[in-house]
Amino acid sequence: MEAIRDRQVSDRYRPGSRRTQRTSAATLPSDGRAHNLSLVRQTLHSAGAMSRAELSRTLGLTRVTVSDLVSELIERGHVVELGQSDEVRPGKPAILVDINRQGLQVIGMDLAENSVLRAAVLDLDGNILHRMERELAEETGQEVIRQVLELASEAAERATATLLGIGVGTPGIVNAEGVVTTAPNFEWKDVPLRSLIEDHTGLPTLVSNDADAAVHAHHTFGGGSDDTVLVKIGRGVGSGLIVGGRRARGAHSAAGEIGHVTVGTDGGAMCKCGKTGCLETWMSVPSLERALAEAAASPQPEAAAGVVLREAGERLAIALAPVVGALDLSELVLSGPRELLAGPLLDAVRQTLLSRLLHRDPSPVSVRLADDAEDIVLRGAAVMVLWNQLGVS
Amino acid sequence: MEAIRDRQVSDRYRPGSRRTQRTSAATLPSDGRAHNLSLVRQTLHSAGAMSRAELSRTLGLTRVTVSDLVSELIERGHVVELGQSDEVRPGKPAILVDINRQGLQVIGMDLAENSVLRAAVLDLDGNILHRMERELAEETGQEVIRQVLELASEAAERATATLLGIGVGTPGIVNAEGVVTTAPNFEWKDVPLRSLIEDHTGLPTLVSNDADAAVHAHHTFGGGSDDTVLVKIGRGVGSGLIVGGRRARGAHSAAGEIGHVTVGTDGGAMCKCGKTGCLETWMSVPSLERALAEAAASPQPEAAAGVVLREAGERLAIALAPVVGALDLSELVLSGPRELLAGPLLDAVRQTLLSRLLHRDPSPVSVRLADDAEDIVLRGAAVMVLWNQLGVS
DNA sequence: TATTGTTTGTTAGTAGAGTTTACTAACTTC
């Protein structure tokens, strides 16, 4: 009886009749510490082994503090001592420390290839140590999920050092919590892929769209600039954007979805989405191959093929010129089958893009192919884990 | 003699033959404190007056810490006590504190209007307390600078409370240091406007492009989303973008410069930049007025005017569809003369934009006019100061 | 060869930031 009365009272006078829920994240001293630990890892990861004293000079922290940070990282297994530097100079010889390149590994997964799931064990520098594949037949959505989980744990077993986690690049739209909102290829809808893999493997997992993963790889390993778009041409056309050094996610987690933007003002082919003139009708690998096959049957096959490729490049540039202009991007990267993209197509993109932007000198945007397009998603997925677990980019 | 020898030695063995310059900014405990102080100001600014205890619940910091933060802010003059809350409930009555809305003011300047410089004194809520203007004749670049400096100090004299600083929205490209790289209207080239105004007035100053200032105003006062583009239509066409809650600056500080992007694949009028089909040839106020004047002389003036406006709207949507799609923006805002933009033009933008994007339900992007287009740059310039000086957005 | 100067890394002690614990003040409810 009393308890009930109490509850009533405390309900009635619950604090916050004005309802301010806790949203903002205040900074505690330990957050600063975590940030500085990341800074040490990041510096070692990108600049290579160095002494504590040199870290101190680089970071602007005292030698004492850096010593303390480093010993914590050594305890955690993130950093190792490599022994004395052989540099010749006065003073006590330096002890080199480095991020634990031998003792830490990552799993990357690429679900965006045509009818095959791919996975790999990678080291911290993005080198692929072991590769695995799994063919897909005409499986249902549920069955594909099962295969992904199996592949993930098989890959984890192949690791030869401590695993930091699993990164996944998947087709479709993925929200910030790692839920695949929609992936038409697999007939997925609201599949919580991240938590599924975490539960199945017990490893920290990150899930992103495949093109987003790819642009991460380019940004970290390919010397990408802080204002970049990477267009991934495969079964469809997708893209990932880095704006001001951070990945653009979009209001509905759908940033980069440019396959069904209408290009130009002169019609075009009918798209399966119902509209005409979508970028995909020119630019996807199936569309290109179909057009090239037709060209091969024409009286002048070579010339016709060139026209097909040039026109595709032009269309891509027409679609992207406003994006490059509005965001003042300094880089446009194409990733996909080299035999289709290199040559006339790339030239046409470069030429058309410049002709549709305000001419400035030197040209503000460089257009190129991604190196290592085959493995770019695997490596990008690995980068996501490094960033998340080590604060390394 | 000895000193010279010493120098030689220490030169020869200078630390860092590998050259790691200090670039990264480590986090000190005081940085965390500064962040939390900003968090208090920001919460009060956006949610209004509340008690220390309520702040504590909102921020997730203890009451003790919040008390300490608040007393520091009261000492600095950023926050004031308002007296007891009159809320009726058990317990000790709360003492409301609020950001010092009466005691702090800001100067905003808008240099982007046609042949007039504008300035205003504003309060922390973006209300304009006092306005000033200065006509421009055919002045040279140097003379315009002089006028700007004079207007700035005159405005500062009109303030009736402590001034936090000066914000400026100017045409042209402005880098992160507040240097106007190029502004064709004023024939400016590398004018260090920020430091000029700071030196002349002694007040902290921030300089941005006018459209960038405008999108800040919309984002803060207009309930703008975290993924927005605002297109400002005046003598030219410019835009400002908010991507993931942060302003896009671009690799060369030129983000938002969309006036000379080629639109469509069917030619268009000759632009003074030398290309054909630039967005400005359809969308700038002078272009629209010229086309409307021609329409007025046609057999069916009203219908012709509608066609002109609709076509302009279509062109804008054609240019922006790839941007909205690639960034997954949730909002497109137009700012400019309401008599031109409202009606057929806005309708055409909305319709064309949706028809060129992958159809989703509900529509992922809302298209609307900025409220208060007249003063949006002044208010946006003020927001920049609030953000910089108080960490308030 | 002994001395001087340089550089690294560590120990000891201190200042700042936020937390927990415990208290007083000032209400409402019963």
Add this chain to the structure above:
DNA sequence: GAAGTTAGTAAACTCTACTAACAAACAATA
């Protein structure tokens, strides 16, 4: 009046990075 609730503060503790001082280990030099 007694009981319960909420706001705000004081004291003691923890964590973080800093300054000061020092030993170790080297090169250069007299």
